[in-house]
Amino acid sequence: MKIYTDVVIVGTGVAGLFSALHLPSDKKILMITKSDLESSDSFLAQGGICVLRDESDYDSYFEDTMKAGHYENRRESVDIMIRSSRDIINELVGYGVEFEKKDGEFEYTREGAHSKPRILFHEDITGKEITSKLLAQVKKLDNVTIYEYTAMTDIIEEDGRCIGILAENEHGKLTVYAENTILASGGIGGKYKHSTNFPHLTGDALDISKKHGIRLEHLDYVQIHPTTLYSEKPGRRFLISESVRGEGAVLYNKKKERFVDELLPRDVVTKAIHEQMEKDGSEYVWLSMEHIPKEEIMKHFPNIYQHCLEEGYDVTKECIPVVPAQHYFMGGIWVDSDSRTSMDHLYAVGETSCNGVHGANRLASNSLLESMVFAKRAAQKIGRL
Incomplete structure (x- = not known):
């Protein structure tokens, strides 16, 4: 087509x-x-x-x-x-x-x-x-x-310029000719075991660009988010927003002691969590929302509250286990x-x-x-x- x-x-x-x-x-x-x-x-x-x-x-x-x-x-x-x-x-x-x-x-x-x-x-x-x-x-x-x-499978190159894309779906293969092409295909989380991204986001545009000699930059700049809800289930990790820590949530080790300034940049907090997990011999650390009033949690973080409840944790009464996961490219x-x-x-x-x-x-x-x-x-x- x-x-x-x-x-x-x-x-x-x-x-x-x-x-x-x-x-x-x-x-x-x-x-x-x-x-x-x-x-x-x-x-x-x-x-x-x-x-x-x-x-x-x-x-x-x-x-x-x-x-x-x-x-x-x-x-x-x-x-x-x-x-x-x-x-x-x-x-x-x-x-x-x-x-x-x-x-x-x-x-x-x-x-x-x-x-x-x-x-x-x-x-x-x-x-x-x-x-x-x-x-x-x-x-x-x-x-x-x-x-x-x-899904895009390739771009169409002619005389060093892009004139469209190749794609495929359940109806077959598509050849799309276009004066201009915009790649807005998202991140690379699907390549990781623990990620907050949807698993179908696997960096297709990067692979295609590499094949065509299109300039890429900083492919090693991958951000790990410090706080996702720990789970032994396979699949995407549920993000516990940074604004939870911005509103006063704190991180604890297994002895329920604080070990880092929670408002440092993400990579610094992630490093501190990994080091603490190694010290504790644990696969997660604890995040506590005890300093955030219950009404603020229900108003500002209803989605996080509900999801954690479904996983067996009431964030208004107890700590939740969190672990770093791939988040952004x-x-x-x-x-x-x-x-x-x-x-x-x-x-x-x-x-x-x-x-x-x-x-x-x-x-x-x-x-x-x-x-x-x-x-x-x-x-x-x-x-x-």
Whole structure:
């Protein structure tokens, strides 16, 4: 089956959806996703989305992002993301996204390695709130067609430029010819035993890019999240959001003693947990929410509360066992500030791309923001061509 379109977008998480929403309405767009529309990691994001609160917050937000990334971040990209953040939030509110408010004003929370609260949230399912509202908007667009359960198998290269993709689904093989291609296919968690990602996210775009000699960057920059609910069951690990620690949760060893500052960057906390597990001869450490009022837990973390209850733990009364798991990929397909790859007419956005914002370690709640900022820039660049 041959398909001719203006733009093909591989992936339907926030990066793919935000790209589609910002492409010109006269462009014919095909979006494909490897599983169903709800099975993107964007739906799983719990904590929230960062925003520059005001001009006085710029220097500390910039420094927090750089410090967490071990100063290996691309400074230009960090600046673009921070400067664009308020516009992104305003757009999301326009799309119907509801962030927590207090007395009519946005309520901000804080997470690890942030020097102050600057994170907007919707309970503990911020990713679901944002992604579902973006998906609803995209479904209204007459110029967009979406194929579920359709996997990209290759890109089509001609004279050193990308002219589309090859894909397959239950109906057979597809050849999609497109003026521009946007890769928004997510992370690499499916390659790991313990990961917070959906298992079908296996870095397909990276393997295809490598085959075509497309520039990749920092493939060893893999983030391990310090706190996922320990389980002996196989499959995806349930994330215990960093904002739980931001609101006062503490980590204990097997003797119920604190052993680390819970608000240090993720890689530092992860290292401390691994060292403690080795000392204790244990496969997990304990996370306690005893310092968070019960009403705050029920209001801010209802999803975490309910999931832990289903697993046999009442977080309002007892500690839960947590273990680090693969969470996020900071490396990927190298892109410039307009999300262009090293191949003409090929763009990459979201977790599969590497624009350098995150450096060697991502600051909490920068992922949804970064994905949308640079997805919008890709769409705008295509619109200008």
